[in-house]
Amino acid sequence: MAGRKTTPLKDFSLGTHRCSVDLRLEKLSMVPFFTDLDEGKLTAINQQFSAAHHHADETIYHQDERATMLRVVVHGAVKLVRHTMDGKDVLLDMLQPGDYFGNFSTTGKAIYSETARAQTDVCILSIRMSNFRSLLNDYPEVAVAVLDITADRLQSSREKIRHLTTLTVKKRIAHILVMLSEKFGEQNAYGLLLQLPLSRKDLADMVGTSSETASRIMSDFQDQDIIKTGRQWVAISDINRLADIAKE
Template sequence: MGSRKTTPLNNPTLENLHCSIELKTEKLGMVPFFQDLKQPELDKVVEKFSANHFSEGDEIYYQEDPAHYLRVIVEGAVKLLRYTDEGKDVVLDILNPGSYFGSLKLLGSDVYTESAVAQSGCCILSIGLKDFKEVLQEYPAVSIALLESSSEKLRASQEQVKQLTTQSVEKRIANILLTLSGKFGEEKDGGTLLQLPFSRKDLADMAGTTTESASRVMSTFQKEGIIETGRQWVAIQDIERLRSVTKS
């Protein structure tokens, strides 16, 4: 029981330096919908992106702001969420490097339908929608690959709907931990550490529950030896048992 509760995060405090033009080419090539581009084509596309650094907690954009950019994460994590009128936050997703977000409304103008917050310090590339439209027109393969990514996002959202309507809070939280460990987990002395700064409230807002309920579930998991957890961090000790929680 006397488990370590101090944070095991090494808090990299990503500097602006890391968010440089050099990184851009390297990372953009890893984005799924640019993978088909040849190097010279990619170089031309990269020029249209600009890089920005955001610190933990920074708002990247706010829901209902006019949407002008498509963004790609080079480093760090971004939380997409909707603030509701009733004051509850709904976390739609937490994105890892290589993911895109922002707007794809290339025809006419639009507003963002969700807010984006830097979950950790991060480096983000942005491209104006007009420029991006030109890219799509020039390289149809990018459009097609992007359609796939877009379908995949829809699929993930529908999975979320399914879980919300059919599964208990405990199972939803187990699923979220599994998903996040896949995206952000790092192997560490026999377990998978989530380096994300990640509070009970974040977890609750992802699972569609309350911080108290999330806390109770996490306590149970910890007592059962499935996870180790403390303030803003989680380490999964027994991933198989966590998987078995989602079933049954």
């Protein structure tokens, strides 16, 4: 159709997509605390998870709801958003297949500290925390890995707070783009294309600024041939320059 907008991004629609056993095992093996398990153990653990599909922009769970599930992304992308007291949204993270999210607590009294929303159509694996606690008892190596990963996440959270409070907005946006390129980057004719829909508001929410400021900085980056952009997509033309800006 003439005049129809095109995008270099993949088609993330679910269509006939299903979370096949092979795909489930592949993505579960990418979860940090399952990485060292053999196929037999992964197969047994997979049976504890249930699959669910969500369409783009659909909420998976809400902040402050009782946290009962641990989840793993199998297909598509998920974003985690925290709602602040002054009514703003802070975009905490973008998740790709193999990433986990939800509740890690074993107390049974935890609440979700963020809202999880489908950035694209997604397939998600979920396990109830009561079942996950049983896994920790059955597989001590998983329990040890969970402890290590929890400590790493705490350090990462502290680093994010430092970025939001000490770096300029320009450096923050450069840092976020470099981080997203490591997770979602795919080399093609446009450059290092971030394979997920990414709006100016998404970027603004990740760095704690306004959409207008994020748009101005992204336009500056484009004028300097550091990035290419279109409707909800970003490709990085000069990753080294972007990394330098993040560190300047």
